[in-house]
Amino acid sequence: MPNPVLNQQRLWKLLSSGVHEVAQVVAKTFGPQGGKVMVQKAGSVLVTTDGAALTRESQLAGAKRLGATLVRSAAIKTEEQVGDGTSTTVLLVDALVRQIGVRACIHDWEPVRVVAQIRAAHEIAEQQILHMSQPSDRVSLDRVALMASHEDPIIASKVVEAVLAVGEEGSVVISPYEGTGIVLEQKEGLYLNQGWASSGMAPSEGQEREMDGPLVVVFRHILRRVTDIAPAMEQASQWPGRGLVVFAPRVQGDALKTLLVNNKNGVLSCAAVEYSGSPADLMDWLEDLTTVTNATLVDPDTGMDPAKFESPWLGYARRITITKDHTLVISYLDEDILKKIDQRVLQLRARAESSSYPFEKDRLTERASALDGGLCTLRVGGLTKQEGQDRRSRVEDALRAVQTCLRGGVVPGAGLAFFRAALWLPQDEGGAILGVALRSILGALAARSGAEPAVVVAQGFEVALYDPEGWFGYDPVLGDWRDFRDSPKVVDPTEVALAALRNAVSVACQIALCGGVLSRPER
Numbered sequence: 001m002p003n004p005v006l007n008q009q010r011l012w013k014l015l016s017s018g019v020h021e022v023a024q025v026v027a028k029t030f031g032p033q034g035g036k037v038m039v040q041k042a043g044s045v046l047v048t049t050d051g052a053a054l055t056r057e058s059q060l061a062g063a064k065r066l067g068a069t070l071v072r073s074a075a076i077k078t079e080e081q082v083g084d085g086t087s088t089t090v091l092l093v094d095a096l097v098r099q100i101g102v103r104a105c106i107h108d109w110e111p112v113r114v115v116a117q118i119r120a121a122h123e124i125a126e127q128q129i130l131h132m133s134q135p136s137d138r139v140s141l142d143r144v145a146l147m148a149s150h151e152d153p154i155i156a157s158k159v160v161e162a163v164l165a166v167g168e169e170g171s172v173v174i175s176p177y178e179g180t181g182i183v184l185e186q187k188e189g190l191y192l193n194q195g196w197a198s199s200g201m202a203p204s205e206g207q208e209r210e211m212d213g214p215l216v217v218v219f220r221h222i223l224r225r226v227t228d229i230a231p232a233m234e235q236a237s238q239w240p241g242r243g244l245v246v247f248a249p250r251v252q253g254d255a256l257k258t259l260l261v262n263n264k265n266g267v268l269s270c271a272a273v274e275y276s277g278s279p280a281d282l283m284d285w286l287e288d289l290t291t292v293t294n295a296t297l298v299d300p301d302t303g304m305d306p307a308k309f310e311s312p313w314l315g316y317a318r319r320i321t322i323t324k325d326h327t328l329v330i331s332y333l334d335e336d337i338l339k340k341i342d343q344r345v346l347q348l349r350a351r352a353e354s355s356s357y358p359f360e361k362d363r364l365t366e367r368a369s370a371l372d373g374g375l376c377t378l379r380v381g382g383l384t385k386q387e388g389q390d391r392r393s394r395v396e397d398a399l400r401a402v403q404t405c406l407r408g409g410v411v412p413g414a415g416l417a418f419f420r421a422a423l424w425l426p427q428d429e430g431g432a433i434l435g436v437a438l439r440s441i442l443g444a445l446a447a448r449s450g451a452e453p454a455v456v457v458a459q460g461f462e463v464a465l466y467d468p469e470g471w472f473g474y475d476p477v478l479g480d481w482r483d484f485r486d487s488p489k490v491v492d493p494t495e496v497a498l499a500a501l502r503n504a505v506s507v508a509c510q511i512a513l514c515g516g517v518l519s520r521p522e523r
Contacts, residue, residue: 074507078499080358083400084148085496091444092504095437100512103429115509117430122505125434126498128421132470133409133494138164140410141402143489147413148401149394158182159398162376163406166369172399173366174392177381182395185377189319189330190292190370192285196322197251197272200260209271209322211243216315218289219248219306220299223255223272230258231309232298233268238311243269245320247289249282250274271320273327281363284348288371291344292331293317345372401493408495412484415441416473417497419460434505442474449476 071093075086096118103109136144141163145156162172165186177183196202202209217232229246236244246259251272262268275282290297295315298304304313321328331337345368352364380395382388411417422438425431442460443453456474463472463481471484484490 070507070511074503077503078496081503082404082493082496082499084397084404084493085500088441088496088500089504091441092437092500093507095440096433096504096508097511099433099436100508103433111512114430114433115512117426117428118434118505118509118512119430121425121428121431121434122501124424124426125418125421125438125501128424129411129417129494129497129501132411132417132420134411135409136405136493139487139489140491141405143491144405144410144493145398145402147490147492149398152391152394154182155391155395155398158184158378159395159402162186162378163399163402166376172403173377174395174399175377175379176388176392177379179379179381180383181381182391183379185379189328190288192273192327192329193325194273194276194285195324195326197274198256198260199324201263201271201322202324211245211269211271211320211322212318213241214243214245214269214317214320215239216245216247216289216293216295216317216320217309217313218286218293218295218297218315219246220286220297220301221248221306222250222252223248224253226254226258227307229255229306231307232314233258233262233270235309235311235314236270237268242316243271245317245322246270246272247286248272248274271322273322284367287344288367289329290315291340291371292329292337294334294337294340341371344368401496404495405491405493408493410491411494411497412471412473413490413492414473414476414484415439415443415445416470416484416490417492418442418501419457419473420464420470423464437504437508438501445476446474449479451476451479 071090074093075089078085078089100114103114138160141160142156145159146153149155149159159172162184165184166172196209199205215236217236219228221228223229223246229251232246233244236242251259251274256272259270259272263270275285277285286297289295293315296313298306298309298313300306316332317329318332319328319330321330331341348364348368348371352361352368355361355364378395378399380388380392382391412420418438419442422435425435425438439457439460443457446453446456451474459481460474464470472481473484473490474481475484475490
């Protein structure tokens with residue numbers, strides 16, 4: 001049976017202690033001098049600096065678990081929205097909850113009124129942060145990447161290079177790498193994770209097959225019989241020297257033999273690429289190919305008869321390179337193809353925008369970017385599995401931070417934007433609660449540098465008197481105050497600061513309005 005409803009003081013003690021225990025762990029990774037945390041998982045060890053990952057692994061009991069779950073939801077929401085700022089979110093929630101908890105135990109506590117004041121103060125803080133925001137430049141991108149990667153210059157340089165290569169609307173894909181470093185791959189054209197249907201189509205073992213100016217045919221159905229492929233080959237042979245590349249779900253049996261024999265004997269230079277991904281993605285794969293080659297999708301279900309293949313169904317490409325595992329299609333990019341690509345990209349982005357599934361959204365965005373010429377791959381490796389996981393986590397943090405920086409600009413970093421925003425808050429109870437929480441980020445960074453948080457915060461008020469522009473802040477690395485616009489810049493992405501604050505306030509207000517909990521007995 002669950003415990004009876006807890007009284008207010010007991011409730012706040014348990015909820016806030018759950019939040020605080022998670023925050024203490026996350027604080028160890030916070031800031032430029034933050035360290036890594038090892039988490040024991042079933043049969044393995046996770047080494048990470050990711051605040052969201054640490055909140056997911058927190059194992060608390062009873063009402064403490066409720067507090068931990070709430071702070072976890074805020075961190076994960078920030079991660080989903082901007083990919084960075086999860087540790088800041090957790091620390092803000094902790095500071096807010098502790099301030100609310102102090103006031104919740106007094107007899108005049110009015111949660112509805114105070115929550116309304118906190119939300120009103122939050123709107124003012126957001127406006128002040130936006131007022132401080134400036135467009136990002138290359139120096140800002142480099143600094144954001146360096147700080148998000150915990151001062152790893154290799155990660156930072158590769159991430160910024162990848163983001164600038166694809167632009168604001170492009171996509172950067174992170175994949176495993178068997179080596180120990182980070183490799184950036186960028187290819188012109190449509191890059192497919194499918195290779196030739198048979199090694200007999202390779203010039204020699206291990207070599208790639210490159211075809212200049214080939215004709216293209218895209219089939220919706222599996223090719224098995226000679227009649228499935230011979231009419232298309234006959235039409236393609238009317239253009240001597242062009243060659244033919246066949247794309248289909250499967251190419252097997254007599255259809256495959258016909259292609260191999262004609263290619264080997266020099267009758268028609270031809271190759272086939274068959275699909276090897278998820279069945280759910282097959283139609284997108286085929287439609288992407290028809291888009292970049294201007295081919296017509298040959299689909300018997302729509303009344304098209306492959307045995308009566310017509311030459312207008314053929315597409316074309318400037319170059320197609322095929323290997324055992326990959327295919328690269330480079331288009332001519334004439335007016336017809338450019339128009340089709342634009343329409344296809346808009347369609348895919350609209351589907352991604354309306355999708356409620358993060359995996360599908362990412363997949364569609366990646367597909368649109370590949371068509372639009374904006375796709376890079378960062379291959380991340382490590383000496384051990386744990387090192388590879390940790391490096392990938394820091395690459396992900398840096399990547400999302402740089403992307404949001406490029407999109408939304410930057411504000412003064414190291415907690416300065418939050419501190420300056422707190423100066424404009426109203427002096428009611430809600431404004432006071434939010435003000436303390438906003439100043440706590442500066443205090444946490446000061447503590448990590450070995451300074452006394454209260455002293456640094458007090459110095460911040462003095463500095464603000466003669467710094468109207470708001471860029472003179474406390475550098476936790478140097479342990480002193482300086483202009484954050486000077487090299488090395490200290491900046492945070494504007495969207496990360498806003499998301500962290502927004503989600504922290506949301507969860508803290510939910511906790512403030514909580515009048516009781518039902519929990520399982522603690523053991």
